[in-house]
């Protein structure tokens with residue numbers, strides 16, 4: 001069964017939100033959705049750029065208060 | 077009160093020594109006992125591996141007997157944990173012994189898993205173990221020119237290592253007089269050349285200045301050893317003559333086997349450093365799942381917080397400090413200059429221009445580590 005897991009990458013400069021997402025994507029199974037929480041303003045563009053380049057699926061991206069919530073589905 | 081420390085590396089040792097001093101009276105009165113279980117009788121200063129890979133340190137300089145680093149009141153056993161039985165507050169060791177605890181601290185570190193990337197182990201040199209660092213030095217010595225690629229697995233400990241090894245390669249080939257025959261290309265997993273924005277801002281013009289090429293959004297997928305080509309998840313590739321890798325990491329197998337955390341990374345409260353769902357279990361260093369660099373420096377600062385809190389809980393019934401995400405990293409910018417990055421959860425590092433005195437400070441720290449890990453610095 002596919003899972004939805006939340007990665008709390010708020011307030012981190014190193015390893016940083018995208019590095020955290022890549023770590024968890026490697027652990028996830030195909031079909032899983034990961035929700036990344038980030039307070040880094042660059043995340044909103046950095047994450048979709050990587051997701052599109054690798055060929056995963058960007059499910060949603062929204063900013064609630066100061067926190068970006070980005071959902072990504074692992075496709076391969 | 078039985079305190080069990082699992083792991084006698086950087087974090088576990090600093091924690092146990094700090095605690096033994098804070099609780100010297102309680103230990104003398106037999107109200108507290110500190111036991112440490114580790115997997116080795118040796119303690120390795122891992123940052124020294126980078127210098128071994130360039131022939132600047134010998135492997136035997138990296139080790140001390142673990143027992144010699146510990147306060148005499150600590151009951152130390154080389155007997156790794158094979159089973160965590162958290163519900164019963166006990167662990168079972170390789171020798172079959174059961175150790176019960178009231179408070180446990182887990183600091184088992186991380187391990188490299190190059191086998192997760194096909195071809196990486198056979199096709200690349202690395203410096204994340206003693207044997208590989210020596211082998212890398214021998215390969216560098218024999219190298220007479222061609223394409224050198226640097227690739228970075230995720231996650232990895234010591235996030236500064238990719239840029240440090242790259243600057244060191246430049247200086248090494250320069251010192252051998254063959255820099256003009258070597259093309260150095262650095263590959264990095266995310267969209268800039270370092271995950272810390274200020275490190276990326278500083279390193280990029282430095283790379284440009286000394287002729288180091290770079291490709292970002294490059295997550296190594298496989299190495300075609302026969303044809304000497306490294307390929308990325310993103311669909312690009314690089315033909316190499318010499319490939320240097322920072323291998324991907326995982327936590328220890330026992331952490332995964334006993335379902336303490338996916339990938340061997342234990343879910344940890346970012347301020348209290350307790351394991352999620354287990355208030356009497358603390359987690360330190362590489363094996364946490366915290367969004368903090370996997371460095372000795374983070375392990376050190378975390379160990380101080382945990383030691384102070386365990387001691388204060390015993391003395392006054394309450395913790396007194398929270399971990400603020402503090403990390404301090406030296407950054408070697410080649411063989412004779414260095415700078416540093418200091419940051420925490422809230423404040424990014426502000427990088428200064430590298431200079432010679434920071435490099436010599438780092439070289440002194442390579443020796444001072446042994447004082448630091450004893451808890452005297």
Ligand SMILES: Cc1cc2nc3c(=O)[nH]c(=O)nc-3n(C[C@H](O)[C@H](O)[C@H](O)COP(=O)(O)OP(=O)(O)OC[C@H]3O[C@@H](n4cnc5c(N)ncnc54)[C@H](O)[C@@H]3O)c2cc1C
Pocket residue numbers: 082083084085086087088113114115116121122123124125126155156157158183184185186203204205233234237328330360361362363370371372373374375404405406
């Ligand atoms: C090449 C390189 C360069 C580095 N450079 C730097 C640097 O410049 N600055 C910096 O801050 N950090 C650096 N680091 C990272 C740093 O060494 C680690 O992050 C640090 O050692 C982590 O401390 P730790 O206590 O979590 O784990 P470790 O120090 O790795 O200790 C883990 C301990 O757990 C024990 N253990 C393992 N399994 C078990 C078990 N089942 N039961 C009991 N014990 C067990 C091991 O024997 C070991 O004693 C570098 C690392 C490398 C490899």
